[in-house]
Amino acid sequence: MATAPIEPPRRLVRAIGDAPESPARAWLDSLPDRVAERLAAWELTPERVHEPGGRASLLVLVTQADGTPAALKFPLPGRPGAEVEAAALARWDGWGAARLLRADPDSGALLLERLRGGVSLRSLPEAKALLEAAGTVRRLWVPPTDGHPFETLAARTETAVHLLRERAAAVPSAAPLIDEAVELRRTLPTDAPEEVLLHGAFRQGKVLAGHRTPWLAVGPRPVLGERAYDLVGLVLDRMEDLAAGTGAAAAARRRVGKLADSLEVDRDRLRAWTLVGAVEAGLRAVSADDRARGELLLEFGTWL
Template structure:
């Protein structure tokens, strides 16, 4: 574990920079083009110390974390203070190296704070970013219709040309067209075949213009800010059809969908609000959602023959529910 103590008199609070739960989660990650989770964790204390020193940052609170990233609240002591506002505060985000995270700085740079968290500086080789500090509040406690409206508005703000190095949605769809047909029957076969066929069709009938996509814009990935009511965080960027953006708002907050026939109504209501606010074609949004949910189910199921735990069974059941609602 890495820690830091305030430099004034030794009585300042001690901050653990690598949370124990985060380390436990990441330790088992297999390499995805870079290093394993454990090898990265072994280097992480020195990596964080080096970044704090080079970028003239002072930790000012306990580290937070997601699945793959550690986030440290910091005070900027040198360059960049004018970017983050009068507080001089930001967050240092360092991510376990994997392909999905690699294009995040490019997307944030393209948005330049318009609808998204502002990027102050980045070191892509170390998967490190210095970002403006946002509020802790997100959309999870807003009424669902209001939250969907915010997401629709943000998708409109975030819509701009993609950097040439952002991965293309067409490549993802072409993979799914092959992989879903060959996947074990974790879903009814007709849904896997339908999703594979839709992936091919959506590529062949692509929209006229590709746009920079967030691809993971859900209720916990939108935070309140000092300079704007709401800003997007944690993109998983791709370039392509804006209708691909819909699915995360459907599979998150699933406990609020209701029961019986109300579930379909709730899912379609979310889709309608976001599509209307963002100017997205509902038919394409439904089709991409079927592809993404089939992909999610196959990924959750893991290797064929390995027993599913309760969480995996619940997630696959949700995928079936969403696919049915998109077909009705």
């Protein structure tokens, strides 16, 4: 019996928009056919589309021919890291991250081990979540193999600086902070103490409960660089809770210190990368018309 066509979740549809000529829209429109082709080729039985899902991928929960549950993922082409996600997952081979079962380079499809998608580290109290996050991300920091396809943080410098400058005009009051972020983004990669494989988008919401091990990372945007870069998302996690309390600036600096010390990362470099990350995320939020969040992120940058 033929299965009904897969319908992309509304969050993904809204994120891509309806511009008929865009490559992203063309990819979205082709998804039902792409999914049907992979289901047949890999002998998968679809259960349901994961909702609400992400803004840059489609995830279909499936059952393999032997009855083992899995997840079929289609990353949005052109998203940073999409082309090398399979290579990173293969390098980790289930150590700290969801295991890659199969990959199809033509369609970009990834068949992944099934995790408990509704349970992330954000479901834990903050102290416990940070402890588990630190233990998980530490496993991902491995040297790249010969002939690897991964870009470096240094290679992304000019693009990152251009975006900072391009978006700065929307928040003229933050000009000194943005200038500091630009200078740090230029200089930090030039004297990095190491170059290891990074998750690239690590935060509490990217670590899900597993079955063979308690917690596993998902959704990497792999890049080569220093470990401090991978901790920025953890410093910024639950920043609203910090902002709502007293002594927010001191609490933010304490978080930097605790994370740096627990993972043997230089405090000053983590502080610097976090300032860059807060400014980048703040300007991105402002450009997406989420000014309240954007201004909070920029304020977080001043606390550092």
